[in-house]
Amino acid sequence: MISSPEQQAVDAAITSRRSIRAFLSTPVERADIAAILEVASRAPSGTNTQPWKVYVLTGAARDALCARITEAYRDPEQNRRHQEEYAYYPREWKSPYIDRRRKVGWDLYALLGLTRDNKEGMAAQHARNFNFFDAPVGMIFTIDRVMEQGSWLDYGMFLQGIMIAARARGLDTCPQAAFTQFHAIIAEQLSLPDNEMVVCGMALGVADPARIENALVTEREPVERFATFVDDAPGIVNDAY
Known part of the structure; x- marks a missing residue:
């Protein structure tokens, strides 16, 4: 099947997306940020509830938040006082999820020359999260506490x-x-109202091509391992694709 230019453009945008962990200081125009959010707001949501809310941080506002969180992260006493409000990851890990988690972690650390006994180096790399990996734009996403699990699914499509x-x-x-x-x-x-819960953050900017950590490309399972094709006839499963 011959792909159209439109298909190629969409596929390229999706497959070229990676989690970038080192950015250039190149500024991003406010109009571009607004355009990105406007496009993303077309994400589907149950009965058009649109559960997302975004705080876009640049300049002094971004730097102030980064400084406060980094200080808390580096201070063991402060760090212990801060706990997540929701469990992003499983409370009990099992294969294959723990295997994938470990692989991406050690692949990243290997690129950075960090060994298993270099706890200080690994902590320093984790702390870079709280500076949005030097990206000029940081975003914080929140959701109203009244929203349930379905709205979190909707939120993922908005983030994508x-x-x-x-x-x-x-x-x-x-x-x-x-x-x-x-x-x-x-x-x-950010003076968040009490009804808003933090969902996650996101760095936005131009990737630094000279940084080795940006060479990391994570693996994906082939389609035949996670998809089952079911024929029209009841009870017949076709594993071939």
Whole structure:
């Protein structure tokens, strides 16, 4: 089947998306950020509830939040006082999920020359999350506490829309669950109303091609391992695709 230019453009935007962990200081125009969010807002949501809310941070506002969270992360006493409001990851890990998690972690650390016994180096790399990996634009996403699990599914499609729309404009992103641990600092710094819960953060900017960590490309399972094709005839499963 011959692909159209439109298909190629969409596929390229999706497949070229990666979590970038080092950005250039190149500024992103406010109009471009607004356009990305406008495109992403076309994401589907149950009965058009549109459960997303975004705080876009640049300049001094971004730097102030980064400084406060980084200080709390590096201070063991403060760090212990900050806990996530929701469980992003499983409370009990099992294969194959734990295997994939470990692989991406050690692949990243290997690129950075970090060994298993270099706990300080790994902590320093994790702390880069809280500076949005030097991206000039940081985003914090919140959701109203009354919303249930379905709205969180909708939220994921909105976040994906942002990342794909950014790629279409030659920009890169990194979605960041790490910010959820410090939701109390975020709430205070951004004056969040009590009904809003922090979902995650996201870095937005231009990838630094010289940084080795941006060479990381994570693996994906082939379609035949996660998809089952079911024929029209009841009870017949076709595993071939």
